[in-house]
Amino acid sequence: MNTNYSENNHLVLVGKVVSDKSYSHEIYGEKFYVFNLEVVRLSSTVDIIPITISERLLTELNLSIGKKVKVEGQFRSYNNYENERNRLILTVFAKEITETEEVEDEKDELTNEVVLIGYICKKPIYRQTPFGREIADVLLAVNRAYNKSDYIPSIAWGRNARFCQNMEVGTEVKITGRVQSRNYEKKFEDGTVETRVAYEVSIASMEIANKEENESEEKVEAEVV
Numbered sequence: 001m002n003t004n005y006s007e008n009n010h011l012v013l014v015g016k017v018v019s020d021k022s023y024s025h026e027i028y029g030e031k032f033y034v035f036n037l038e039v040v041r042l043s044s045t046v047d048i049i050p051i052t053i054s055e056r057l058l059t060e061l062n063l064s065i066g067k068k069v070k071v072e073g074q075f076r077s078y079n080n081y082e083n084e085r086n087r088l089i090l091t092v093f094a095k096e097i098t099e100t101e102e103v104e105d106e107k108d109e110l111t112n113e114v115v116l117i118g119y120i121c122k123k124p125i126y127r128q129t130p131f132g133r134e135i136a137d138v139l140l141a142v143n144r145a146y147n148k149s150d151y152i153p154s155i156a157w158g159r160n161a162r163f164c165q166n167m168e169v170g171t172e173v174k175i176t177g178r179v180q181s182r183n184y185e186k187k188f189e190d191g192t193v194e195t196r197v198a199y200e201v202s203i204a205s206m207e208i209a210n211k212e213e214n215e216s217e218e219k220v221e222a223e224v225v
Contacts, residue, residue: 007115007117008116008117008118008142008143008144009074009075009076009114009115009116009117009118009142009144009150010072010074010114010115011071011072011073011074011075011092011113011114011115011179012070012071012072012111012112012113012114013037013039013049013051013070013071013092013111013112013179014039014068014069014070014071014100014110014111014112015037015038015039015040015049015068015069015071015112016037016038016066016067016068016069017035017036017037017038017063017064017065017066017067017068017069018036018037018038018048018065018066019035019036019065020035020063020065021033021034021035021053021058021063022034022035024052030054030055030056031054031055032052032053032054032055033052033053033055033058034050034051034052034053034091035050035051035053035063036048036049036050036051037049037050037051037069037071037092039111039112039179040110041110041112041178041180042110047112047178047179047180047181048181048197049092049179049181049199050090050091050092050199051071051073051091051092051094052076052091052092052093052094053094053097054094057094057096057097061097061098061099067099068099068100068101069097069098069099069100070097070098070099070100070111071092071094071096071097072094072095072096072097073092073093073094073095073096074092074093074095074144074150075090075091075092075093075114075116075150075152075179075201076090076091076092076093076144076150077089077090077091077150077151077152078091088151088153090152090153090199090200091199092179112178112179113176113177113178114176114177114178114179114201115174115175115176116140116142116152116154116174116175116201117142117172117173117174117209118140118141118142118143118149118150118152118172118173119140119141119169119170119171119172119173120138120139120140120141120164120167120168120169120170120171120173121139121140121141121151121169121170122139122169123169124136124137124138124156124164124165124166124167125137126161126162126165133157133158134157134158134161134162135155135156135157135161136155136156136160136161136162136164136165137153137154137155138153138154138155138156138164138175138203139151139152139153139154140152140154140173140175140201152200152201153198153199153200153201154175154177154200154201154202154203155200155201155202155203156203156206157202157203160203160205160206163206164206171208172208172209172210173206173207173208173209174206174207174208174209175201175203175205175206176203176204176205176206177201177202177203177204177205178201178202178204179199179200179201179202180199180200180201180202181197181198181199182197182198182200183195183196183197183198184196184197184198
């Protein structure tokens, strides 16, 4: 089992601060804040990603709106109990943050990459769009220190969607992709509709983790038998 948690979940973003920081919570006297980071895609579409940051990383950094920063950390989840239901909240937990200089062409400095090693914890849902594009929804459980786990919604496309559609729950995989945001409408029983934002990983590559090690163990077991 992989217990190097920094390798299990590693993320790098470069983007622009687009909101003031707001107080989130406090743990053992350490205060944490949240702000939104605008990250541009190659297509010029933008993702608005929530960043959770400790006050200890802000002592020498002015997080003013419009500031260009580089964030290194992890993509994390936690449950928020509201309206008698648990809701999965996703955020980027910043471990390092530095100010970066503006460049003439933003596409010269596009950075949005996350690497996750975790376990498929729900049967992947494979489907095709009306235009024939293949998609699979994958929920990944990524181990964290202190017996905690982050549950990360991910989307696989094309051959990656076909590759994972029949994977069993518990399969350990390594994925590389980018964090993205998208708006959706939540409909309630009383007929009201609320616009919400979902965060997920768009998978660029996927592979079975520790495949050679697992195959070696199977071979040894077969020889013993």
